Amino acid sequence: MDPVIDVRGLTKTYSTGFQALKGIDLQIRRGEIFALLGPNGAGKTTLISIICGIVNASSGSVTADGHDIVHDYRAARMKIGLVPQELSTDAFESVWATVKFSRGLFGKPRDDAYLEKVLRDLSLWDKKDSKIMALSGGMKRRVLIAKALSHEPSILFLDEPTAGVDVELRHDMWEMVRRLRENGTTIILTTHYIEEAEDMADRIGVINKGELVLVEDKATLMRKLGKKQLTLTLQAPLERIPDDLAEYPLELAEDGHSLVYTFDVQAQETGIAALLRRLTQHGIDFKDLHSSESSLEDIFVSLVRQNREARA
Incomplete structure (x- = not known):
């Protein structure tokens, strides 16, 4: 299947000489939720802005x-909805006027029933006649999402969509994102809430200092880079670990x-049973055990640290 977004050799250098993007190659699959992670200043928003036609690239191509x-800017932009950070x-x-105007900007015919559905899905229908200046920050964020969806895009970018919003809106938003994905919309999101990416995304991309460090299926990433730990609470203190x-x-x-x-998630966990037998043979008894697994946040921090050390 052809990617719905195809980025090839993308670079961006500003007039100050700062290189925000360095040869980005990225293909996003149709109908997936793709999470783009990276620290502040990594290049996430620059990449999204170029794909959405807001910023010009220095070199490379995007379809x-x-x-x-x-x-083919107009046709490309018709396919894309963008929820910006600001x-x-x-x-x-x-609310009604601004959402209706956004739809008209893309040359879409009037469809009040569709816009009503969007506003109802975002719990905005009872605010449709309110001035935007009178809304709370969370409600304004909902309006931005409604505007992005007003022209029925097949690709939706969410740039830090839950920054500064309450738990209820965050929950409503992800329910809506799941429905959109079920209807075939491709979702690309950036977020600082890594647990959201872990819960929602099909694939993960990590960007740091303008370079794409890694792109991987979430499940594969968790298996390859995740770690598990088994903590054994001993019956009696141990002075040292036996040499064998x-x-x-x-x-x-x-x-x-x-x-x-500590062991790899992808490793055979049967090694635990062998370890416990060996401990028993040495007369090392335990009264409790507890297991834990790396989160996506642990993996992300590790990847960024490794990338920084490789540059040093």
Whole structure:
């Protein structure tokens, strides 16, 4: 299947000489939720802005649903909805007027029933006649989403969509995103709430200092880079780990009361049973055990740190 977004050799250098993007190659699949993660200043918003036609690239090419964003700008932009980070919209307009105007900007025929559905899905229908300036920050964020959806795009960019919003809106938003994906919309999101990416995304991309560090299916990423730990609380303190257990990546707590066994998520967990037998053979008894697994946040922090060290 052809990618719905195809980015090839994309670079962006500003007049100051700062290189925001360095040879980005990225293909986004039709109908997936793709999470783009990276620290502040990594290039996330620059990349999205170029794909959406807001910022010009220095070199490279981008197509959206088969349309080149430079040579076929209008057709490409018709396919894309963008929810920006900034709460910027006409403060003196009503919710209904600004959403209706956004639809008209893309040359779409009038469809009040569709716009009503969008506003109802976002719990905005009872605010349709309110001036935007009178809305709370969370409600303004809902209006931005409604504007982005007003022309029925097949590709939706969400740039930090839940920044500064309440838990209820965050929950409503992700329910809406799931419905959109079920209807075939491709979702690309950036977020600082990594648990959201872990919960929502099909694939993860990590960008740092303008370079795409990694793109991977979420499940594969968790298997390849995730770690599990088994913590054993001992019946009696241990002075040192026996030498013939050196093959196991074990750490002994300073007080000697617990052992921590770290292993790859993708490794055979049958190794745990063998370890427990070996401990018993050495007369090392335990009274409790607890397992934990790396989160996507742990993996993200590790990847960014490795990328920074590789540059040093």
